[in-house]
Amino acid sequence: MATSDLRGKIQTVLGTIDPESLGPTLMHEHVICDITPPSMATGCCCDHEPITLENYWEIHYGTRPYPAKYRLDMVEVMRDEVARMHAAGGRAIVDLSNGGLKPDPGALAGISRDTGVHIVMGCGHYVEEYQDRRNFERSVDDFAAEMVAQVREGAWGTDVRAGIIGEIGCQAPWTELEKRVMRGAVLAQTETGAALNIHPGRHHDQPQEIVDFLVVAGADLSRTILSHIDRTIFDDERLFRVADSGAVIELDLFGIEQSFYPPNHAVDMPNDAERLRTVRRLVERGHIEQVLISHDICYRTRLRRFGGHGYSHIFENVVPLMRRRGFTEDEIDTILVDNPRRLLTFV
16 A cells, blocks of 8 residues: 555554544554563463463562563454443544564454454564564665555564554664664654654653654654653653654553552552643643553553553543543543644645
8 A cells, every 4th residue: 555545544553444433532542463572481489370460460460570571462352442441432543562472463453353443553673672584784764765665564474564663662772672762663653654653761861862863863752652751761860851842742551550660660550640640731831732641551460451550441431530630521632632633634
């Protein structure tokens, strides 16, 4: 499919749709993926045990090794979870499971077909430690050509096409391989007219480092989403500087209410109320069209089936909280409908 055929459309795993049909959207989720840390991928004595009321907390909190926690691979369970989101008012999900996270385009298409939920699939590659070792030998142009083909022809050996680039993985410090993938992603963004989603490293200065890099690389910052800001930036000076660049700010860990953050023990994670206070500060400063919210579900313990909040949490709980906190219906629609619609529409 040529880029000209995509312009003005949104591309889902079942084909293109008119932007007006999108509806409330979660812009950063994982429906089918495997994000098992490579250091944990070689087996664990407790991997076969079911998640129960007795062991849920230590598995979810991170004090008990449990590789299966990181695998969202039970298609029937994921279908039920997505259907519950639809019943709560959600109409679309962006699945950013890309290279290194074992994406399954066919399963996504089946879940979309069965639930009536639009699913937009990402492409590209996650952080270096998850990437195929052959990527170390690849060029910027090779990465770019791959991502363009994933949008125009199909991804991961299928004819299911991606509708967004990302989440492109970065670490802090940023690796040379990840920078090459990023340069390729910028070229693919320019070539296809797709939006670009970025996973920044876990350091408060890395989002700005990425912004500065993207400016030099020629990216369209107004169509570039910086994910996980709610676990990365904790002061207004850095937050507003990134926002002033024109990049889109994504607070996508809604539903995580505990302060303990296993990937970075130096971070005290905010809760949903604190996330909404950050959103309010951005809105009051004039950045409402640069704000997205989501859950970034990639653990079994965050699914309803296993004791978590599920994809319906924002619609069932956060939206009512937004109303109680004084957000208007227009503001809620801008964040959950208008901004996703604009970003997912090819230009």
